[in-house]
Amino acid sequence: MTQPQPVLALDVGGTKLAAGVVAPDGAVRSFVQIETAVDEGPTAVVKRLLDLGEQALAEAGGSVGAVGVGCGGPLDPATGVILGPPGLPGWDSVPLGHLVAERFQLPAYVENDATAAALGEYRWGGWDVENLVYLTVSTGFGGGIVADGHVFHGAAGQGGELGHVVVDWQGRQCGCGARGCAEAYVSGTSIARRATEAVAGSDSTLAGLTITAKDVAEQARAGDPIARDLWDETTAMLGRMVAVLINVCEPQLVVLGGGVTRAGAQLLDPVRAAALRQAMPPAARACDVVLSRHGDAVGVLGAAAIAYEQLETS
Template identity: 55%
Template sequence: MAMQQPVLALDIGGTKLAVAMVTPDGNSHGFLSEPTHKQRGPEQVIAHLFEMGQRSIAAAGVGNPGAVGISCGGPLDSTAGILTHPLHLPGWINIPIVDLTQSEFGVPAVVENDATAAVRGEHRFGAARGHDTALYLTISTGVGGGSVVDGRLHRGAAGNGGEFGHVTVQRGGRPCECGRRGCLEAYVSGTNIARRAREALSSSEVPSILRESTPVRAQDVAAAAASGDTLARDIWDETTALLGQAITDLVNIFEPNIVVLGGGVTRSGAQLLDPVRHIVRTTAMPPAAAHVDVVLAALGDEVCVVGAGALALDLMEATRV
């Protein structure tokens, strides 16, 4: 039956490409994840992405896709189907990704900001299911955000609403990729947790097991902090404090039922979640504080892929006669 037709989901990350076939029950099939190699430029990366998509269709064994959903960091123009200038993909300017995808696979396609896709995935199939108002933050190479407000996906006037990674947490603070200073992303993304640790190591003589890590990665900082390393713990405590502060501000604005955290940095689990949840519950304004929970993404590492699939399923449902 047409109602059961699967979709192809493509996720274009700064570090990795991920693809899968997604069935209407939210399950992924033929999942593949491979390095982006963004230095090769858009033409080669997109060719690789499409080749992965064809492999996924063949491996999944669930039939041909009825639509394709694409998730990618912004800025992008979801209405025109163009990646205008994604911050995590330098040199990608006005790439007509939807037209290219439709030409490759012969079915309708849709593109959305990766965190917008992720919040749709979590809302349709994951931790935010059944909640009218939900926020999602992806804490990975960068920090993105997405929201469902009163049951509807919030896109904003130009389709890039929900850039939660670019709220200011330190006035005049660290420089951010977006060109401003003091953004949340400049402190709590995996990239910047590692960078802050490297800066602390070079500017101090404090003993730290991180001196044995080359290069220092965010997961090294988390592990060292958990083991009691003083330098790493200071970095980690600042990370959770600033993330908790930013989420509290968002809770005060949106008054959501639930805030979902995903992305690579959240693999640290309770070490990240517990202090952030405590900050939100004790500092958000009542009654919002009593009505919100902060949880980890139920869809795990596949959240953006399943989210892209959810958007493609939405597209099929909207266009079905």
């Protein structure tokens, strides 16, 4: 059997764009990333993404057989059209798959970024499991499900949209228009927004900062009471969300990735403890909660996994 060529992988996030060339064994041969700059609009961002892809190709050398693209949803994987993700304002009916295929003159496959990352973790995470849930805790919050070795897509192709599971039906407004979505509480953007609201008029060490989720984690570790309460609320909410997913999906593993997970054990330990304590005992005993081993490259690996899956089944 002919060994497949490496693929070019593109990852579109609300904060970062990333590109890399990934070999069939999951080895990342090149990796580059830049800021997304969503305020520049989709046309400018797509150009930056394609230029970044060219840079990744140049750094890796050699040829590739296809392009995989991970992007926040909703989107249509069959047509590669982006359908107005909350984290990418103005991306309404953007034909990303066509634009990528046209630029690189290669087959291009587009998938929800968290769904793609779930497949990447399944293929190359080294976990040796058949049932896995991946959650990205980043600018936004989302997830993907691998059930019995297969990515779950659902009837409309949007299955696994875990960021918009409602955890408080009378809760905070989410970017999708609904109230109380998990994303409205545990994404990096929402952590920063909640902190900004909480410190107004206070003597918190966060006051006066342009607050990020990283700032909240750091000041919580340093003992700031407002930051500590916010972080505890966030991990409790995420832990409860993971417990629900363990009960519903009964995975062997829940993998957490994305920028907020750079907090490491400060995030993982309370989330894991809360999730396994609150999940139904049989499901909890069959599952563990871990951090992705791939760091910033998890999105690129996910996009590559989508391309390889499509090449293998076409």
